[in-house]
Amino acid sequence: MPQPGQPPDRVLDLFVADGVLERLPGGRGTSWRAGDLVLSPGHDESEAWVAPIQARVAVRLDEQVPRSIRLVLPVPARDGSLTVDGWAATRFEPATTPCHDLATLLATAHLLHAHLADVLPERPTVLDARTDQWAEGERAAYDPGLARKVAAARPEPGLRELVDALTGQLDDTDLGREQLVHADLAGNVLLDAAGVPFVIDFSPAWRSPLWAEAVCVLDAVLWLGTPADALDDWRAGARRQAMLRAALFRVLSDRPCDVARYDALGLA
Template sequence: MRTRPDAAVLRAFGVGAHRPERLAGGRGLTWRAGPVVLRPHDGVVTDWRSGVLADLTGSPAYRVPRPVATLDGGWRAGPWEAWEAVAGRVDERRVGEVLAAGRAFQDAVRHVPRPAFLDVLDDPWSVADRIAWGERAAPTEPALDRLVAAFRPVDAPSRLVHGDLLGNVLFADGAAPAVIDWPPYWRPAGVGAAIAVADAVCWHDLPVAEALALDTGDVAWRQLLVRALVFRIATAVLLGGWDAAQAARHAPLVRAVTEDGTD
């Protein structure tokens, strides 16, 4: 899938006259062809997500790219899906604005019922999500052992959340932030914010004290950070990418949310 979309795929999405160019980010798997961005599809998740976002109304608080259908009306061509290209760049330093855009987006989809496919997904991210909520046993890893021991109940209803906000909110002058590449999860609303904040601490130098003090409006904020860390660490372990360097990056926040107590 690191090869570019072929001519048949481009014709299927109505952009056959454009030469695709690889985009930064997206694990090297995302391409732009004229007004369209193409990325590997997620099967039934692509069909569901495209259907939801095709009907989503706009908001001054956020933008979303519209899914692009094939000429025969489907959402997939070969191994690809397509989306409207939107202006903007990622800025992981603008954590508060990322959280605000994510909150507005999640509020806009709060009426959407839980999709049944969440029960059968078995990729590392889905398994790590279940580990973070005590539905699967965690792999053997000291940081995970420490975090799982800190689990406390989270008394908040589940709803659709965006599980990877920090690197998937685009900023452009004169436009609302654009929320892209939505990985859906069914968890308490604050989980999306907690994952974004954990990412900001571990990878983009947000001070731990600021992360703990953020007023997200969510109950059990520290406990949500515990779950976010389990999700990220378990994913890295399952993908075979967890190493000493990653452990060092995560250690300050792991210590903070376990030593100082949990909500």
């Protein structure tokens, strides 16, 4: 009998996925292993542009000696599609363990973004077509008026006040050159059998690496058990501004938002 949330037969067929289906831990708990593939839902063809870039970087990183960081390799379906009915596939990496060490996560972010900076010189206009909750939250994080409008339409008690407090502290501090970044690193870095950081579930955004690192730190505190004093380095200057926008991004993309959890961090 099929398990709830598992990939449908059509997806398994087109990705030539075989073996026993196994739900994988981590992330949102929606990914499945089938043989040497990992299948994940929540994708569409608007993300197809990033797969060739991701594959090129993944191969380049694996060719380095010694390896310092790795990136998961996307796998197309047998008809050439990169998504099938909202599902995408990547190559499964055996013998990995989750990485929750903040210093390693930030070092991984720094290395990954340095490599990504070389492969895509201009922002792809296809990003404008995204309508998922994370894309909408990201846009609102950089538009105070939009952030307040979105918060006013949401039902969670205290959300409007939290967003007002966060947007009220924003200024025009330069956060650095914008480029292709991974917007969801915390929880998506594993250590391979040799202990090399292995990045999965690439979530593309066109923002500054400083913002992406702020999101990583915030998520590590919220979900990975990192002590809250890790935020102390992000309470002044450009880092403060990056963290405010990271918080707005998460607050407005969480559905529903646990307002009390964010209030407790004292970011506003």
